[in-house]
Amino acid sequence: MTARGIERTEPSLSSQSDSDPIVAPLVALLDQLEWVLRRLDDTQYAAQRALPISGTVGGHVRHCLDHISALIIGATAGMVDYDHRRRGTAVESCRAAALIEIQRVTRDLRTLTSRHCDRPLALVAALDHHGARLSAPTSVGREVAFVVSHTIHHLAVIALLLRDLAVEVPPRFGYAPTTPDFATASAGKPPRPTAA
Numbered sequence: 001m002t003a004r005g006i007e008r009t010e011p012s013l014s015s016q017s018d019s020d021p022i023v024a025p026l027v028a029l030l031d032q033l034e035w036v037l038r039r040l041d042d043t044q045y046a047a048q049r050a051l052p053i054s055g056t057v058g059g060h061v062r063h064c065l066d067h068i069s070a071l072i073i074g075a076t077a078g079m080v081d082y083d084h085r086r087r088g089t090a091v092e093s094c095r096a097a098a099l100i101e102i103q104r105v106t107r108d109l110r111t112l113t114s115r116h117c118d119r120p121l122a123l124v125a126a127l128d129h130h131g132a133r134l135s136a137p138t139s140v141g142r143e144v145a146f147v148v149s150h151t152i153h154h155l156a157v158i159a160l161l162l163r164d165l166a167v168e169v170p171p172r173f174g175y176a177p178t179t180p181d182f183a184t185a186s187a188g189k190p191p192r193p194t195a196a
Helices: 013-017 024-037 042-046 057-077 095-109 139-163 179-187
Strands: 120-126 133-139
Touching: 024 057, 024 095, 024 139, 042 057, 042 095, 057 095, 057 139, 120 139, 133 139
Parallel strands: none
Antiparallel strands: 120 133
């Protein structure tokens, strides 16, 4: 996994089979993220890079987990607000805190099932920094699709940050589900990570 010679076995997706199909892809992404984080040290996790990429691995992890938590809370409350985030928490700087939060979020995510898919929600979102807000109808299923895409995007950014630290990531880490098939079919070359 890393330049220091940690094994390069991909994460097991066995826990995905324990999940309802609506959340199984998101659980699989969290499994991959946990697997990668367990192979980092605390310095790598919190390292500020001199790259044109904003943030640290820990910052992107916290951001992803905040979005997943907002989805879980919103599915019960009937309103989802991704702008209400908890910046500056221990999850950003402490790998152990992040691993505990990934396990908590994964457990809570499994409470969502396919019967929740069509449940209506109100999406509340900030449109600009002047305070313009939007409230729009959506559904749990639509928001699961958004959070999956959002998580993939941030895993791709994490992959770039880790490659700069000479840390290898699993081959499909941060790839949109269709990217490997499209890249292989169109160019016959290994696909590059994309931001979803």
